[in-house]
Amino acid sequence: MTSHFEKVTEISLKRAIIYPDAEMHGQMSGFFDYGSVGSEIKRRWENAWREHFLSLNQNFHEIQTTIVMPEQVFKASGHLEHFHDPVAVCSKCGVSERADHLLEEFLGEKFEGLTVQELNALMKKHKIVCTKCKAPFKEIEDKSLMFPLQVGASEDKTIGYLRPETAQGPYASFKREFRANRQKLPLGLAIIGKAFRNEISPRQFVFRTREFTQAELQVFFDPKELPEVPFHEVKDYELIVLPVGAKDAKKVKCSKAVKELGMSEFFVYFMAKMQQFIESMGLPGKFRFAQLSDEEKAFYNKYHWDLEVFCPSFGKFVEVAGFHYRTDHDLGGHAAVSKENLNIPGKDYVPHVLELSFGVDRNVFAVLDNAFREESDRTYFALPQAVAPWDAGVYPLVNRESMPEKALEVFKALRESGIKAFYDASGTIGKRYARADEVGVPFGITIDGDTLKDGTVTVRHRDSKEQERVSAAQLPERLCELAATPQGKL
Numbered sequence: 047m048t049s050h051f052e053k054v055t056e057i058s059l060k061r062a063i064i065y066p067d068a069e070m071h072g073q074m075s076g077f078f079d080y081g082s083v084g085s086e087i088k089r090r091w092e093n094a095w096r097e098h099f100l101s102l103n104q105n106f107h108e109i110q111t112t113i114v115m116p117e118q119v120f121k122a123s124g125h126l127e128h129f130h131d132p133v134a135v136c137s138k139c140g141v142s143e144r145a146d147h148l149l150e151e152f153l154g155e156k157f158e159g160l161t162v163q164e165l166n167a168l169m170k171k172h173k174i175v176c177t178k179c180k181a182p183f184k185e186i187e188d189k190s191l192m193f194p195l196q197v198g199a200s201e202d203k204t205i206g207y208l209r210p211e212t213a214q215g216p217y218a219s220f221k222r223e224f225r226a227n228r229q230k231l232p233l234g235l236a237i238i239g240k241a242f243r244n245e246i247s248p249r250q251f252v253f254r255t256r257e258f259t260q261a262e263l264q265v266f267f268d269p270k271e272l273p274e275v276p277f278h279e280v281k282d283y284e285l286i287v288l289p290v291g292a293k294d295a296k297k298v299k300c301s302k303a304v305k306e307l308g309m310s311e312f313f314v315y316f317m318a319k320m321q322q323f324i325e326s327m328g329l330p331g332k333f334r335f336a337q338l339s340d341e342e343k344a345f346y347n348k349y350h351w352d353l354e355v356f357c358p359s360f361g362k363f364v365e366v367a368g369f370h371y372r373t374d375h376d377l378g379g380h381a382a383v384s385k386e387n388l389n390i391p392g393k394d395y396v397p398h399v400l401e402l403s404f405g406v407d408r409n410v411f412a413v414l415d416n417a418f419r420e421e422s423d424r425t426y427f428a429l430p431q432a433v434a435p436w437d438a439g440v441y442p443l444v445n446r447e448s449m450p451e452k453a454l455e456v457f458k459a460l461r462e463s464g465i466k467a468f469y470d471a472s473g474t475i476g477k478r479y480a481r482a483d484e485v486g487v488p489f490g491i492t493i494d495g496d497t498l499k500d501g502t503v504t505v506r507h508r509d510s511k512e513q514e515r516v517s518a519a520q521l522p523e524r525l526c527e528l529a530a531t532p533q534g535k536l
């Protein structure tokens with residue numbers, strides 16, 4: 047039987063959503079391309095993220111910094127010293143596995159953050175062997191996830207690195223941005239861009255890749271004067287949380303979370319905003335904030351919650367984003383290595399950082415995975431309109447009797463009103479609907495004989511397959527009205 051994962055990835059490959067990079071030359075594992083349909087979905091996800099997070103404060107801005115950064119940056123951030131994963135290599139076939147993930151697969155518990163010695167002991171105790179050739183693994187070693195590269199001519203010894211997260215850009219640009227933005231805190235600097243990690247065993251399609259896109263917001267603030275937030279907006283909103291030690295996730299109103307989770311309104315507000323964004327992507331109730339234990343979280347994170355979404359393809363909750371209160375680790379490290387003074391004016395300490403970190407690819411996949419629907423005569427993605435590749439398809443019923451001309455007129459009018467439409471005149475109308483449904487287009491507009499007589503068109507709804515008759519002149523307005531429904535917004 048074909049699994050949910052196989053069905054979703056099959057459509058993804060067939061309909062140019064996401065596919066392996068440079069397939070004809072043999073793909074390097076962990077590299078994927080977004081095709082003509084996938085690029086539209088990804089762009090819309092990114093735009094929705096921008097709109098949601100950058101509108102939270104007037105002093106939140108998007109910047110674009112380089113992907114290649116100098117070695118000093120990663121000395122300051124601690125990546126050169128600490129950014130490694132434990133690798134277990136099979137003594138016979140040479141396959142490499144991330145040791146903590148291997149143990150998790152065998153023993154059904156999490157082992158993130160354990161030392162190499164602890165992991166080696168567990169491997170021996172539980173007699174973990176290679177799943178392919180049943181041979182034992184060599185001693186576990188830490189392996190850096192950084193991608194170094196030589197910059198310039200070969201005599202030039204300048205070493206650069208591909209950034210392993212977008213976050214270092216805002217930290218390195220903090221001083222300039224702070225000055226340019228009237229030295230006001232909080233200051234939010236966001237980047238949507240590529241990150242690179244030489245993962246030991248890339249897997250699960252775009253879930254663990256070596257090149258991926260992140261959407262990260264770094265909020266710089268004074269820890270002694272926490273910024274005010276419009277907490278009343280979220281006070282009755284319920285977070286879904288799985289605190290350390292709890293067996294099941296529970297709902298907590300933001301007003302109660304402050305006491306129960308021991309975090310100020312400022313932090314709870316941003317958790318709520320993250321959850322609301324995930325909810326708007328058609329994933330209501332399928333997520334939770336999982337708190338990391340002291341062993342699991344990075345030593346500098348005071349608060350660390352992973353935002354996890356349930357994916358039917360994997361049959362479990364998986365991390366798609368992180369909420370990290372990183373204290374003064376970042377600016378403190380950059381100030382020490384660069385000898386720049388990054389203190390808040392008049393204070394003897396640097397701003398602290400709250401990081402909201404999203405993996406775009408994991409989010410896009412989680413949305414597709416949860417939106418997949420199968421009926422007797424069709425499969426489709428019930429995507430919220432905000433991330434559908436197009437808002438509507440425009441179809442002449444037949445290619446004669448002036449229907450194509452009229453359909454092109456309707457198509458042009460929709461585009462001019464800011465509605466993202468495409469035109470398709472090939473094949474039977476049923477096949478055109480099916481093609482559009484398969485990639486999640488919410489509406490189909492058909493121009494038929496009656497259109498020529500009375501100026502009305504058919505609007506077909508993807509999920510219910512219901513049809514309504516609307517005057518062509520009022521179509522943009524009607525689509526905007528429909529966009530305000532739970533299906534999403536234009």
Ligand code: ATP
Nearest residue numbers: 245252253254255258365366367368403404405408
């Ligand atoms: P993991 O524990 O799964 O390796 P992480 O905790 O190291 O992830 P972060 O460093 O917090 O991840 O990165 C923030 C986000 O970037 C993650 O929540 C995830 O969505 C995304 N991400 C991280 N690594 C990868 C990867 N190799 N491939 C795709 N997305 C990734």
